[in-house]
Amino acid sequence: xxxxxxxxxxxxxxxxxxxxxxxxxxxxxxxxxxxxxxxxxxxxxxxxxxxxxxxxxxxxxxxxxxxxxxxxxxxxxxxxxxxxxxxxxxxxxxxxxxxxxxxxxxxxxxxxxxxxxxxxxxxxxxxxxxxxxxxxxxxxxxxxxxxxxxxxxxxxxxxxxxxxxxxxxxxxxxxxxxxxxxxxxxxxxxxxxxxxxxxxxxxxxxxxxxxxxxxxxxxxxxxxxxxxxxxxxxxxxxxxxxxxxxxxxxxxxxxxxxxxxxxxxxxxxxxxxxxxxxxxxxxxxxxxxxxxxxxxxxxxxxxxxxxxxxxxxxxxxxxxxxxxxxxxxxxxxxxxxxxxxxxxxxxxxxxxxxxxxxxxxxxxxxxxxxxxxxxxxxxxxxxxxxxxxxxxxxxxx
Amino acid sequence: xxxxxxxxxxxxxxxxxxxxxxxxxxxxxxxxxxxxxxxxxxxxxxxxxxxxxxxxxxxxxxxxxxxxxxxxxxxxxxxxxxxxxxxxxxxxxxxxxxxxxxxxxxxxxxxxxxxxxxxxxxxxxxxxxxxxxxxxxxxxxxxxxxxxxxxxxxxxxxxxxxxxxxxxxxxxxxxxxxxxxxxx
Amino acid sequence: xxxxxxxxxxxxxxxxxxxxxxxxxxxxxxxxxxxxxxxxxxxxxxxxxxxxxxxxxxxxxxxxxxxxxxxxxxxxxxxxxxxxxxxxxxxxxxxxxxxxxxxxxxxxxxxxxxxxxxxxxxxxxxxxxxxxxxxxxxxxxxxxxxxxxxxxxxxxxxxxxxxxxxxx
Numbered sequence: 078x079x080x081x082x083x084x085x086x087x088x089x090x091x092x093x094x095x096x097x098x099x100x101x102x103x104x105x106x107x108x109x110x111x112x113x114x115x116x117x118x119x120x121x122x123x124x125x126x127x128x129x130x131x132x133x134x135x136x137x138x139x140x141x142x143x144x145x146x147x148x149x150x151x152x153x154x155x156x157x158x159x160x161x162x163x164x165x166x167x168x169x170x171x172x173x174x175x176x177x178x179x180x181x182x183x184x185x186x187x188x189x190x191x192x193x194x195x196x197x198x199x200x201x202x203x204x205x206x207x208x209x210x211x212x213x214x215x216x217x218x219x220x221x222x223x224x225x226x227x228x229x230x231x232x233x234x235x236x237x238x239x240x241x242x243x244x245x246x247x248x249x250x251x252x253x254x255x256x257x258x259x260x261x262x263x264x265x266x267x268x269x270x271x272x273x274x275x276x277x278x279x280x281x282x283x284x285x286x287x288x289x290x291x292x293x294x295x296x297x298x299x300x301x302x303x304x305x306x307x308x309x310x311x312x313x314x315x316x317x318x319x320x321x322x323x324x325x326x327x328x329x330x331x332x333x334x335x336x337x338x339x340x341x342x343x344x345x346x347x348x349x350x351x352x353x354x355x356x357x358x359x360x361x362x363x364x365x366x367x368x369x370x371x372x373x374x375x376x377x378x379x380x381x382x383x384x385x386x387x388x389x390x391x392x393x394x395x396x397x398x399x400x401x402x403x404x405x406x407x408x409x410x411x412x413x414x415x416x417x418x419x420x421x422x423x424x425x426x427x428x429x430x431x432x433x434x435x436x437x438x439x440x441x442x443x444x445x446x447x448x449x450x451x452x453x454x455x456x457x458x459x460x461x462x463x464x465x466x467x468x469x470x471x472x473x474x
Numbered sequence: 475x476x477x478x479x480x481x482x483x484x485x486x487x488x489x490x491x492x493x494x495x496x497x498x499x500x501x502x503x504x505x506x507x508x509x510x511x512x513x514x515x516x517x518x519x520x521x522x523x524x525x526x527x528x529x530x531x532x533x534x535x536x537x538x539x540x541x542x543x544x545x546x547x548x549x550x551x552x553x554x555x556x557x558x559x560x561x562x563x564x565x566x567x568x569x570x571x572x573x574x575x576x577x578x579x580x581x582x583x584x585x586x587x588x589x590x591x592x593x594x595x596x597x598x599x600x601x602x603x604x605x606x607x608x609x610x611x612x613x614x615x616x617x618x619x620x621x622x623x624x625x626x627x628x629x630x631x632x633x634x635x636x637x638x639x640x641x642x643x644x645x646x647x648x649x650x651x652x653x654x655x656x657x658x
Numbered sequence: 659x660x661x662x663x664x665x666x667x668x669x670x671x672x673x674x675x676x677x678x679x680x681x682x683x684x685x686x687x688x689x690x691x692x693x694x695x696x697x698x699x700x701x702x703x704x705x706x707x708x709x710x711x712x713x714x715x716x717x718x719x720x721x722x723x724x725x726x727x728x729x730x731x732x733x734x735x736x737x738x739x740x741x742x743x744x745x746x747x748x749x750x751x752x753x754x755x756x757x758x759x760x761x762x763x764x765x766x767x768x769x770x771x772x773x774x775x776x777x778x779x780x781x782x783x784x785x786x787x788x789x790x791x792x793x794x795x796x797x798x799x800x801x802x803x804x805x806x807x808x809x810x811x812x813x814x815x816x817x818x819x820x821x822x823x824x825x826x
Contacts, residue, residue, distance in 0.1 A: 096568075097565065097568050098518060098547075098568060098572060099547070100545075100547035104520070104521075105520050105565065124794060124795065125562075125564055125793075125794055125795035125796060125797075126520070126562060126564050126565045126568070127520050127521055127559070127560055127562055127565065128562050128564065128599045128795040128796060129560055129562065129595045129597060129599065129600055130595070130597035130598060130599050130600070130804065130811070132780070132805060133597060133598075133804060133805055133811050134595065134597055134811060136811070137811050145594060146594075148522075149521065149522055152521065152522040152525060153525060168685060168686075169685070196525070196528075211532070212532055212533050215528070215529065215532035215533065215534070216532075216533065216534060218529070219529065219532070219534045222529070232526070232529075232618075232620070233522055233525055233526055233618050234522055234617060234618060293768075295713060295714060296767060296768045296769065297768050297769050298714070298715060298716075298767070298768075298769030309741070311741050316741070316744050317744065317746075405684055405685060406684050406685075406689075407684070407685045407687075408687060408737065408748070410716075417716070419716065419717055419737075421717065421719060421735070421737075423721065432719075432721050432722075434717070434719040436716060436717040436737075440772065440776075441717075441769055441772070441773070443772075444768075444769065444771055444772045445768075469520065469521055470521050470522065473795055474795075563797060564796075564797045596811070596812050596813075597811055597812065597813070598804055598809075598810075598811065598812065598813045598814075599795075599796060599797075599804075600813075602813070602816055
């Protein structure tokens, strides 16, 4: 009997719009999937639903106001972006930052890396159905928020630090909160690991889901935990150390398959490594100043502004943007929560950058998403996206 | 351990006539009480405010104790559209479509500076406030607002929900409001 | 890092006579300025040469210099990275507004796919040979390239913000 076997394959594909508003896509991305039943045959990605024109905005703001823009890039770990920007400007002006300020920056950056990985890992678990881990671990993200609030006043979009160091030393209350966090975090993370890591359902859902090979990952420009899960041990903190990372002893966790389970485990192990770095930083914290001696860029203390003449003049020049900025172009990269976050700054001597380009890791590796989900199921596509930790703010800038 | 006398009010009672086995009050008040304590929000989270909303939903600043336990991601089943984060011009039509798909009565909460007025992003690609395309009931300022501010915004929505006239959605003033936005 | 400048300069001058317009150190990066016509060939050489092995394209971006001469108004910048040896260099090439055609490098590094789309969206570079050169971040209906210096940051249509008060 003649059935339409020949035309079965092509005409039976359905189109599914995994649209911009979707509960499980963390951020607004649209993927139009061509599906053969439950299996994804093809996918077309649309991004740009939260394009806020950061690069154009940065050309119209003075240097110290751009920190607030960098906050909104990878907003789950905003302090890393802030520090990266400050280090870029310090590279441009050729400033030397004292050791104490560098160690304080390391503590803040590693705390925010832990916060970012808490969100990513718990949300991978939530997408497989395990809500409990999320609710328990968010308490520790709240504890980190409280530490940031004590240091700078804000929880999420922190605007921490200044060009030349930090705005104030850690208060005793901040040290208390950090010590309490350091005491209680290992127990909670071990508990979460016991619930999820070797859980049969979780492993079945995540092993061999959304794999990517080493060559393809490098070709697509992956960096960060996604690249390390594929087997390449590239970490900007080790390859081009900044802010005294060479003083610390830590390992780089590396996966084998590049699948979702590896990405989850790499982030989990990175949280332990960050914890170790913070311990070392607290133990070896040097004495000294929390900011560099940069009268042209770092605001003088208020009692000096009201009493001394040159402090008043410097304050005026900094706030009105009259300081001399060298001309040139500089690129500085930091290890963000998702990979190598780079800042390419071109300065023409004016109070605003001439061009500021952000090398955003999420934007670069999200290209490979459509390749990674082909041939998989729809639920695997959701897990792949959440394990890649795609943050909409960083993707669209 | 001495026992402490605690004055417990499970929920506040509207004004009415009470007796043995009955409680008489006006229908509006009962409907308002039911509506306000069982709002189903639709979290339309786009950026950083979405992460603060996640913190509000988590156990520290629990949103579920105000009745919003069940988040609905389908607009057809939601009462409260919470717009959290920057809405760009590319996203505007999507937001409008989601709003139009919701059934009456519906409320809109604009969380954060970006949704209320464009925030710090005074750029060519960002919609300067969602009230250019949909009517908004409560604005929560902040960048991002603290979870306590979000809870206050939800409480204000609850005040609106309980004190709304039952026939407001069919009144000519409401229809004129929708017509101003071009929504039928 | 200036040894890297010498190594790459020597290799390029041996293989491509006269193609290197300028080689200098900008802070800690060797920056090489090339002619647009042989940029792609040189980039391919930089990736495939076994000693240089710049297998990773870190980033690329476009620049608009209206203050330059018209033949140098637009520029493209590529940053290459050799992870095993930790070598990083920057390649720049200038072009004029009328001649924004540039061969695509997506066949050398797949990561350039979206990067080139972003630069097309922002500046209007036309990458010849790209499989899908459409706008990526802005709306498809937009008919100008917003990152060029002649266009303002703010939306031209907004009526509620008073420019006199906002100091623009």
